[in-house]
Amino acid sequence: MAGQEIDAEVLGERRHLLSLAFRMLGTVAEAEDVVQETYIRWYRMSRAQRDAVEVPRAWLTRVASRVCLDVLGSARMRRERYVGPWLPEPVPTLAFIDPKRDDPAERATLDESVSTALLVVLESMSPAERVSFVLHDVFAVPFAEIAEVVGRTPAACRQLASSARRRVHSAREAKVSRAAHDATVRAFAAAARAGDLAGLIAVLDPDVVLRSDGGGIVSAARHPVVGADRVARFLLGALEKNPAAEVIDQETPDGLGFALWVEGRVTGVVTMEVTRSVVTDVRMVLNPEKLTFWN
Structure with a gap:
């Protein structure tokens, strides 16, 4: 793939990266910072290195997830210094859905994945649990790739996602229609x-x-x-x-x-x-x- 085509494809992934980072961090500002850092790391590579990336979306997803993992590591301390109760940022309905890829059948699921209720539950998880859950259950990333992000084995990542899923399901059980x-x-x-x-x-x-x-x-x-x-x-x-x-x-x-x-x-x-x-x-x-x- 030509270099200019790759660059266009990479820049076109901004909505996807923002959507991913928001679900992991809970605020748009932090998600924007992650997206910026991800692009900085992409363009820090030589043209030859960028051209050698076979699937830019997968590369960007892995890097953004690693950056999120680092941010989550220090998030608890920052939350403790926050003035008053800390809540995730609410977003409008369908905020992160790409109109070009919009599937009406998936809207309810995608909408729920950015709900404040779910983000509050995700806040109670360890960084590795949260990243594993979001990558696998929301973005369908295979556990082998998640393992590269969190530095665990695929089996361990499967357990992390399963533990997170139980918490989410427990919270959902009490919800009404x-x-x-x-x-x-x-x-x-x-x-x-x-x-x-x-x-x-x-x-x-x-x-x-x-x-x-x-x-x-x-x-x-x-x-x-x-x-x-x-x-x-x-x-x-x-x-x-x-x-x-x-x-x-x-x-x-x-x-x-x-x-x-x-x-x-x-x-x-x-x-x-x-x-x-x-x-x-x-x-x-x-x-x-x-x-x-x-x-």
């Missing part, structure tokens, strides 16, 4: 907009947890808010304090959620977890650095 999720969220919205404290409490699990991620950049709760009464009062108080904010129903990879609009810009995205027809988790991302795809 998308229709039931959206119905509960609509009841939540109706009570909140009406200022109905009792009605809001009724659609919240007694042990519901609200996390608000402002990253120290904008005002947000520094600690999780726990319990139906406290969460309901927090939400109604927040709406009362921000009369200029317009709360709009928003489809997200997690199901129906909300986008907070102020003066023509999205200033927050709210996603929820619903179990047994009540809301068990409320996730509010207000950090403007995590709203890049919305504005």
Whole structure:
């Protein structure tokens, strides 16, 4: 393959690399850095070395995954220094789907793989588990190739992916259908907009947890808010304090959620977890650095 054709093919993989890195790291900014580093390593090679790469996409995937593995190694320490609760970056529905390769049958699966709910579960995994799971279960990379990335045997990588898959399946077992999720969220919205404290409490699990991620950049709760009464009062108080904010129903990879609009810009995205027809988790991302795809 001619050098110029290879370069065009490599640059055309940017969406794929960004999609891969986002699922591994949970923020677009970190994923962008990984993509940039991957391309730097590609162009650092001589033309002869680049021409010798038989499948550029596979080479780029391996390198990007190794960079992600390094980033994940230091991520836990950075999360501990983060101001307030850290949440993965929410992205719009179908954010990473390539229109040229869009398969309607795969949309739901691809959408779920960037849901905040799944990314929260991935955060609990070891770097090797997360990389193995994402590469194999999301991108169908063979275990022999994953082994080259994580420095383990293919059998060990298979076990890592299997362990990660069990965690993911365990989290999914408690989830309701998308229709039931959206119905509960609509009841939540109706009570909140009406200022109905009792009605809001009724659609919240007694042990519901609200996390608000402002990253120290904008005002947000520094600690999780726990319990139906406290969460309901927090939400109604927040709406009362921000009369200029317009709360709009928003489809997200997690199901129906909300986008907070102020003066023509999205200033927050709210996603929820619903179990047994009540809301068990409320996730509010207000950090403007995590709203890049919305504005």
